Amino acid sequence: MSTIYDKQEYETILKDIWTVTPYxxxxxxxxxxxxxxxxxxxxxxxxxxxxxxxxASGGSYYSLFTYIDIKMYNNKKINSKLSKLSPKKxxxxxxxxxxxxxxxxxxILIFPKDEFIHTSMGYDMNSIFTTLYTQDVFFNYKPGFLxxxxxxxxxxxxxxxxxxxxxxxxTPGLRNLASKTLYIPSYMTIKYDSWxxxxxxxxxxxxTKIFKKYNYKFEIIADDLLSDKIMNGENIYYLRYVRMNAxxxxxxxxxxxxxxxxxxxxxxxxYRLKSKHITELNSKIRKSTK
Numbered sequence: 001m002s003t004i005y006d007k008q009e010y011e012t013i014l015k016d017i018w019t020v021t022p023y024x025x026x027x028x029x030x031x032x033x034x035x036x037x038x039x040x041x042x043x044x045x046x047x048x049x050x051x052x053x054x055x056a057s058g059g060s061y062y063s064l065f066t067y068i069d070i071k072m073y074n075n076k077k078i079n080s081k082l083s084k085l086s087p088k089k090x091x092x093x094x095x096x097x098x099x100x101x102x103x104x105x106x107x108i109l110i111f112p113k114d115e116f117i118h119t120s121m122g123y124d125m126n127s128i129f130t131t132l133y134t135q136d137v138f139f140n141y142k143p144g145f146l147x148x149x150x151x152x153x154x155x156x157x158x159x160x161x162x163x164x165x166x167x168x169x170x171t172p173g174l175r176n177l178a179s180k181t182l183y184i185p186s187y188m189t190i191k192y193d194s195w196x197x198x199x200x201x202x203x204x205x206x207x208t209k210i211f212k213k214y215n216y217k218f219e220i221i222a223d224d225l226l227s228d229k230i231m232n233g234e235n236i237y238y239l240r241y242v243r244m245n246a247x248x249x250x251x252x253x254x255x256x257x258x259x260x261x262x263x264x265x266x267x268x269x270x271y272r273l274k275s276k277h278i279t280e281l282n283s284k285i286r287k288s289t290k
Contacts, residue, residue: 001025001028001044001045001046001068001133002046002132002133002134002135002136002141003027003028003133003134004134004135004136004141005143007025007027009143010025011025012143012231013143013146013147013150013231014147014150017147017150017151017154017258018150018151018154019154019158020154020157020158021042028133031045033073033098034094037073037075037078037079038075039072039075041072042070042071042072042105043070043071043072043073044068044069044070045068045069046066046067046068046110046129046132046133047066047067047068047069048064048065048066048067048125048128048129048132049064049065049125050062050063050064050065050120050121050125050128051063051065062117062121063245064112064117064120064128064245065244065245066109066110066111066112066132066138066244067107067108067109067110068107068108068110068149069104069106069107069108070104070105070106070107070153071102071103071104071105072102072103072105073098073101073102073103074101074102074103077101078097078098078101081097081101082094082097105157106153106156106157108149108153109165109242109244109249110138110140110141110242111138111139111140111187111241111242111243111244112137112138112139113137113138113139115137116131116135116137139185139187139190139223140185140187140240140242142223142224142226142227143227143230143231144226144227144228144229144230144231144255145227145230145240147230147231147258148230148253148255148258149258150258151257151258152258152259152260155258155259163260165249165263165265166265167263167265168263168264168265169262169263170252170261170262170263170284170288171259171260171261171262172288173254173259173261174252174261174262174284174285174288175285175288175289176237176261177216177237177252177261177285178216178285178286178288178289180217180236180237181217181218181219181236181237182214182216182217182218182219182237182238182239182252183218183219183220183221183226183229183236183237183238183239183255184207184211184218184219184220184221184238184239185221185222185223185226185238185239185240185241186202186220186221186222186223187202187223188206188207188220188239188241188273189202189203189204189205189206189207189220190202190203190206191203191206191272204220207220209275210273210274210275210277210278211275211278212275213275213278213279213282214278214279214281214282215282215286216282216285221238226238226255229255230255233256234255234256235254235255235256236255236256237252237253237254237255237261238252238253238255239251239252239253240252240253240260241273243271246267246268246269246270246271247265247266247267248265248266248267248271248273249263249264249265249266250262250263250264250266250273250277250281251263251264252281262281262284264277264280264281
């Protein structure tokens, strides 16, 4: 995990909400997958990859994907393959062997800031990973936000259930927004300009415009203050928004439980959240109260 928070902070994030297994937090500088190559361990780590694609017109575009993965590894197959390699070949092929024998458990999409996306275009993957682990380059990487992500995964694992991000639905609990305030993290007031390829400064007008047809209470709140409310266990609801290139994920989250009351997946050529998406949320709230 990123070094922008220390071990104690991660302990606080996971305290009381990660109960499905024991856990141990290890600084990235001291961690090696080989040391934990056993069916006794699962591993949580920041990850990412980039893709350079060519269009039919001959132009090209760059995509960066960043996430937190929870996974296990097939230690028997990995050890068998590594044992057959010379030290030189082992060093060259070890990452590929691990990748070919991983067992994915869960993934959290982490929303990268556009300045980082564009500077990473010229980086190799080693430089990108160094930045991921040492700098504040994500919008939704705050203690409270992480707590709710891990809380949701913990509950799913305990129930033996799966959860697909690429769906549109809501739970009966959405009706609570008819009388409760929906908190909007301030990073959502930043508007992405796809032509210039950069983020604007925070501007609350960017939210108030698309919330014109939202008939219930909402409040824009600083990211750090919202994170603190989540860490304090306040029973509030907030909007979670993640953009991964042209894919967008909009969710309403119960900050106390980590449960997702509403989810909307969007894809296509637009990089923005639009008023029609909030109008749809408004409609779902209204119908859920009947």
